[in-house]
Amino acid sequence: MPLPKPEKLDEEQRQSPRYPLERVAKLEPPDGGRVCYCLVIDMSDGGVRLRGFGEIEFPDQFVLNISGDGPAKDGTYRVIWRRDPEVGARLVEPTAQDA
Numbered sequence: 001m002p003l004p005k006p007e008k009l010d011e012e013q014r015q016s017p018r019y020p021l022e023r024v025a026k027l028e029p030p031d032g033g034r035v036c037y038c039l040v041i042d043m044s045d046g047g048v049r050l051r052g053f054g055e056i057e058f059p060d061q062f063v064l065n066i067s068g069d070g071p072a073k074d075g076t077y078r079v080i081w082r083r084d085p086e087v088g089a090r091l092v093e094p095t096a097q098d099a
Contacts, residue, residue: 021072023066024038025067041086047089059079060078064089
């Protein structure tokens with residue numbers, strides 16, 4: 001019996017390339033829930049891939065504040081895929097200084 005073909009990777013489906021980042025970010029739920037921290041694994045033009053620490057549950061939409069300087073964009077993000085412990089999110093609205 002032949003083995004099943006592997007799934008297509010996200011990189012094949014995106015319009016812009018991903019860049020490794022590996023930075024800690026603060027995640028703030030829109031409803032004023034518990035602030036938590038996550039790791040930004042990589043980013044693309046308008047999106048990020050995040051990994052949670054511990055028992056984090058990523059809300060469908062959140063404000064992300066990424067530590068450090070560089071091309072990363074703080075702002076409001078919306079989850080577009082989930083694969084525990086990681087999520088992919090699209091930038092919905094950048095913060096004023098990043099706009």
